[in-house]
Amino acid sequence: MTHNTNQKIEVFNQIIIWYHKHIIHFMIFFIITGLPILSNKFSFLAYIFGIPVSLFAGANTSAEILSIGIQVARIFHRVTALFFLLTTIPFVIVMLKDISSWQIWPEKWGIKPFFNGFSDLYKTYIKFEHPEIGKYNMGQKLFAWFIIFSMIVMTITGLMLTFRDSYTLEALQWAKSLHGTFFILIIFFLIIHMYIGTHPINRCGLKAIFRTGEADLEHIKEKHPKWYKKIVKS
Amino acid sequence: MSKNIICYDSMSCIRCYACMTNCAIENSTRQFRDKGYKYEASVNEPKESKFYLTPLTYEYGKYPEAQKITKFHHCNHCENAPCKQICPAGAIEQRKSGAVVIHENVCVGCRSCIDACPYNVPKYSKETNKTSKCILCHDRIENGLKQACVEGCPTGALFSGSIQEVEQEIVKRIAIYKDTYNEEFVAYGLDKINNYVGKLGWVTIIPKKEMNLYKLPENPRSNAIALRNFAKASAPFLIGGALAATAGHFIYWLAKRKEVVAEKEHKEE
Known part of the structure; x- marks a missing residue:
């Protein structure tokens, strides 16, 4: 079978594009409402929420405005969580149906492939070469697994903190701790994800995830040789 | 206003609970x-969450060697006040007197203070959606009065004052008890206990061998909340590192790209 190199290949299906767009909105809401709850260094965000509401609530002192702001942030945080769940549940069901076609599984297991993965990262991001990789390199795969794991942790701990009366104090302490710790880790990895995702070397992937969902076969041949071989084979 | 601390001397206590009654009143x-509130309502409708000083009784051993220990459950007014550090609404204040006070008008009822307290002190009221705990009678001590519990104590088992005054009295009492009973006594909370709580604003004199029976933890801390605090303290370095690394990488990429473009132009010439 011959392949036209101008052929377009579906990189992300419509549900992934739809979910990715919405998760960005949710993340913005989670971050701006979560930061003032996590640390009083971000109290200014609570004041931003509190000042307009306090006009109706009749708060006079700055402490009362902060308190109202935190209440508003907590309500927005929970409403965002509800919409996040409503969006994520159908997405997860659809994705799980296709679990075998996920390309975030390791190509090979073992210590040597693991170090080869590092070598590929070095070639991609430091030497700007195109090593023999599949659809995703090791860094992208690890990030994907981190996000899946951290979303599960955030959802479970978030639900525990929302329905506090059903859990022991110790369980709630760990839920609070993990919710905050994973929030910080997610921010850390999101900065790197956003940087690499919007970097000029990833222009094609950026266009695919936000607009077309497709990439040229020629591009795949050049930058994702292992994936290209799979496409040709199939 | 200098720091004001309370000391509870378990050896002088006759378990009359006058302190608790006075606190509730x-x-x-x-x-x-x-x-x-109307005065009648304020005394006729006591709220459980307003009992800041409560007895917890434990029984150890079997008859005839059975022993009953009554522990006084109360806020210890920690120097490092983990409840204050975790409160997102800024509802908890540490006053100059050392009193750690929850301002109920700004408390949002998130119960973070309960999660952070290693002594399980703050009480949450579903009715009001607020958390409350002992306020060390800051309003009284700032007006020259003693705390209600101290004032109610008929035997001097509860006493308060500046750190120096209380420390002097503690040293004196412990020396007497050591001589009388020929055993070790501790003033729990007089010295720094750990980084999580620091020193305490409520010191307890007890026989050293009874520390476990009184359930006074040697290392009071919530490991989970300590991890959260560590993550929070590390966050500026982690996020700053990510921003610096990405900015550094972008500059590196620009420099490399310049090299590639120059090389390409050189080849074309």
């Missing part, structure tokens, strides 16, 4: 004073 009348 004081809090009921505070409702009358601060919340505009």
Whole structure:
């Protein structure tokens, strides 16, 4: 079978594009409402929420405005969580149906492939070469697994903190701790994800995830040789 | 206003609970004073969450060697106040007297203080959606009065004052008890306990061998909340590192790209 190199290949299906767009909105809401709850260094965000509401609530002192702001942030945080769940549940069901076609599984297991993965990262991001990789390199795969794991942790701990009366104090302490710790880790990895995702070397992937969902076969041949071989084979 | 601390001397205590009664009365009348409750209502409708000093009784051993220990459960007014550090609404204040006070008018009822307290002290009221705990009678001590519990104590088992005054009295009492009973005594909370709580604003004199029976933890801390605090303290370095690394990488990429473009142009010439 011959392949036209101008052929377009579906990189992300419509549900992934739809979910990715919405998760960005949710993340913005989670971050701006979560930061003032996590640390009083971000109290200014609570004041931003509190000042307009306090006009109706009749708060006079700055402490009362902060308190109202935190209440508003907590309500927005929970409403965002509800919409996040409503969006994520159908997405997860659809994705799980296709679990075998996920390309975030390791190509090979073992210590040597693991170090080869590092070598590929070095070639991609430091030497700007195109090593023999599949659809995703090791860094992208690890990030994907981190996000899946951290979303599960955030959802479970978030639900525990929302329905506090059903859990022991110790369980709630760990839920609070993990919710905050994973929030910080997610921010850390999101900065790197956003940087690499919007970097000029990833222009094609950026266009695919936000607009077309497709990439040229020629591009795949050049930058994702292992994936290209799979496409040709199939 | 200098720091004011309380000491509870378990050896002088006769378990009359006058301190607890006085505390409850004081809090009921505070409702009358601060919340505009009618006086009758403020004393007739005692709120459980207003009992800031409560007895916890434990029994050890079997008859005839059975022993009953009554522990006084109360806020210890920690120097490092983990409840204050975790409160997102800024509802907890540490006053100059050392009193750690929850301002109920700004408390959002998130119960973070309960999660952070290693002594399980703050009480949450579903009715009001607020958390409350002992306020060390800061309103009284800032007006030259003793705390209600201290004032109610008939034997001097509860005493308060500046750190120096209380420390002097503690040293004196412990020396007497050591001589009398020929065993070790501790003043729990007089010295720094750990980084999580620091020193305590409520010191307890007890026989050293009874520390476990009194359930006074040697290392009071919540490991989970300590991890959260560590993550929070590390966050500026982690996020700063990510921003610096990405900015550094972008500059590196620009420099490399310049090299590639120059090389390409050179080849074309």
